Amino acid sequence: EPEVTQTPSHQVTQMGQEVILRCVPISNHLYFYWYRQILGQKVEFLVSFYNNEISEKSEIFDDQFSVERPDGSNFTLKIRSTKLEDSAMYFCASGDRVGGTEAFFGQGTRLTVV
């Protein structure tokens, strides 16, 4: 069964450092998303991406965040200068229909900022 894969599974970084979280969406999907989940809290939308551009982003997704699809298979989330409060699970998701319908989530990357 096709799945969304994310690397690394766990990333520890120092405050102020840049991190890049990587995702390989399901191959025939056209819609890509990043969500995050702070420990014990609900899953929060960050950004959606379609046709090589951001289609929607949340208030969380400020200038420190960026997304890129550098080739035909990868989808990355970059945090330019990490803060302690960026510590969370980051989930990538992909779907083949607008609206997040049946969006398939990856296993997540646990980001710890120290």
Add this chain to the structure above:
Amino acid sequence: GESVGLHLPTLSVQEGDNSIINCAYSNSASDYFIWYKQESGKGPQFIIDIRSNMDKRQGQRVTVLLNKTVKHLSLQIAATQPGDSAVYFCAEAGGTSYGKLTFGQGTILTVHP
């Protein structure tokens, strides 16, 4: 503003019982709803979805009910098994935000053998 919330944060049932997990939403413009299951250390896993033009949809051992009048969504799991133990989230989309899912707080379901 938009919000999706859950009535019960925890639910404990015996194996074989039926489980009902509830969710309230406040955005009247929402027209698409999804239930996700999240096991420890894993990402949300799609269970079942329903559009606002329906009030019931059935899957394998699961049924989702939508009451638009009171903006309430429920997930029924028949013959609950220990493997169903997880956190269950409802999520909604629609209105002007088709590319964005708004998740509820989550209900922890524990199934005792």
